[in-house]
Amino acid sequence: MAFDITPYINKNPSEVRALIREGRIDFPTAGMCAGYAQANLVILPPDYAADFEEYAKRNPFPCPILEIVRGEPITHAMGEGANICTDIPRYRVYENGVFTKELTDAADYWKDGYVGFLIGCSFSFEEALLREGIEVRHITQGRNVPMYKVDLFQTVPCGPFKGPMVCSMRPMTPEKAKRAYEITSKMPNVHGAPVHMGPAEAIGIRDVMKPDYGEAVDIYPGEIPVFWPCGVTPQAAVENAKPPIVITHAPGHMFITDILNAELNDYLEAQKKGR
Numbered sequence: 083m084a085f086d087i088t089p090y091i092n093k094n095p096s097e098v099r100a101l102i103r104e105g106r107i108d109f110p111t112a113g114m115c116a117g118y119a120q121a122n123l124v125i126l127p128p129d130y131a132a133d134f135e136e137y138a139k140r141n142p143f144p145c146p147i148l149e150i151v152r153g154e155p156i157t158h159a160m161g162e163g164a165n166i167c168t169d170i171p172r173y174r175v176y177e178n179g180v181f182t183k184e185l186t187d188a189a190d191y192w193k194d195g196y197v198g199f200l201i202g203c204s205f206s207f208e209e210a211l212l213r214e215g216i217e218v219r220h221i222t223q224g225r226n227v228p229m230y231k232v233d234l235f236q237t238v239p240c241g242p243f244k245g246p247m248v249c250s251m252r253p254m255t256p257e258k259a260k261r262a263y264e265i266t267s268k269m270p271n272v273h274g275a276p277v278h279m280g281p282a283e284a285i286g287i288r289d290v291m292k293p294d295y296g297e298a299v300d301i302y303p304g305e306i307p308v309f310w311p312c313g314v315t316p317q318a319a320v321e322n323a324k325p326p327i328v329i330t331h332a333p334g335h336m337f338i339t340d341i342l343n344a345e346l347n348d349y350l351e352a353q354k355k356g357r
Contacts, residue, residue, distance in 0.1 A: 085109040085224055091116050095161060095338040099169040108171045108186050110226045110334035112205050112218075119272070119346045120336035121148050121200040122313030123166055123173075124320070125155075125188070125329040131197035133241030137319065138199065140238040144247050144315035146271045148339070148350065151198035155189075159353075160339040166198045167191070172332035174317070179324030188329050201313045203336050204250050206272040206343045210265050216258045219299040226334035227252070228293035229314050234286045235277060237315060242323035249277060249309040251290065253301040259308045266310065271350040272343075278309040285309065295333040 090098055090107070095115045101107045111120055126134055138145035149159045155167040167173075167188040175183045175191065204227070208218045220227045227250050235247035254262060259279045267275035282290040290307055291298040295314055301307060320328045331337065341349055 087111075087113045087224075090114040095340050096164075098338055099161070099164055102171050103165070103168045105186055111171060111336045111338060112208065112227060112334065113221045115338050117209060117342050117344070119148075119339045119341045119343050120203045120205040121160060121339055122203050122316070123170060123198065123200060123329070123331040123337055124316045125166070125192070125196055125198045127193075127325060127327060128195035128197065130242070130323065130325045134199065134243055134316070137237070137240035137243040138201065138316070140240055141247075141315065143270070143274050144237065144311035144313065146202035146273065146350075147199055148202055148271075149200040151200070155192045155196075155198055157200070160200055160337070160341060162340070164337070165189075166200070166337060167329075170331050170335055170337050172335040174330050174332050176317075176320050176325075176328040176330070178326060179321045184332055191327070191329050200337055200339075201316065202272040202346075203313050204273050204310050205336060206346060207266045207269050209343050210269070211262055214261060214265060216254060216262055219253055220297070223299055225299055226296040228290075228298055229295035229312050229333060230282075230287050230309070231294045231318055232285050232287065232309070237319065242325075243319040245315075245318040245322045247277070248295070248312040248314040248318055250296075250312040250314075251282075251293070251307045251309050253299065253305040253307050255305055259306060262308060269347055271347050273311045273313070276308050276310050280306050282307050
């Protein structure tokens with residue numbers, strides 16, 4: 083279903099998070115708050131949090147951690163005072179590995195000891211692509227980005243967390259795909275370079291027009307599909323780990339941070355070095 087992000091392109095993140103909290107935005111966030119990084123979310127009970135943190139560290143391209151939220155569901159590094167349980171348009175609840183419901187407010191699910199993980203999102207590099215004149219088809223068509231489970235690319239397991247990498251796809255000409263590779267390879271904290279450029283069948287996707295998450299987009303003559311590691315990968319791992327409960331963002335419905343895309347990579351590199 084098409085939706086219009088135009089009123090939200092130039093708003094600042096705190097304004098849009100407030101509208102989300104009020105229930106006035108309940109659709110995908112790609113293209114909102116131009117310039118600012120967006121993040122995926124996973125909230126886990128304490129018995130599973132340590133294994134998931136290690137799983138993310140072992141799989142930094144699909145699961146780059148931006149912030150770990152403990153105690154209250156309030157963020158600091160990625161947006162001072164924001165709430166990961168109310169400031170995302172749609173959430174998904176998984177019980178024993180099974181997706182059971184989608185909702186617009188997850189506040190009732192947060193309990194003492196729970197840990198939230200904000201994970202880097204490919205929406206962050208889309209701004210860089212658009213700046214270089216590379217069309218991002220799902221934004222053009224007002225759709226959620228198409229995402230696929232790719233069994234050929236298995237993640238490195240940790241404890242109960244394992245499974246295929248989920249990849250997001252953007253069609254473009256081979257020339258623009260090469261330029262997109264050059265741009266995104268310099269952004270390792272938001273998924274980095276594509277993992278595949280070319281026919282979807284080559285990586286085991288039978289029908290590129292039937293994504294596992296999100297919505298299909300048009301692929302025009304002369305274009306190839308280009309696949310990036312995707313922050314929905316943890317949702318596939320959750321299905322295998324089967325914790326009693328997990329709360330995630332709904333695919334495409336992200337947490338909008340207060341960190342500029344242009345500054346995110348350097349910010350995270352500095353965090354890693356303890357500065």
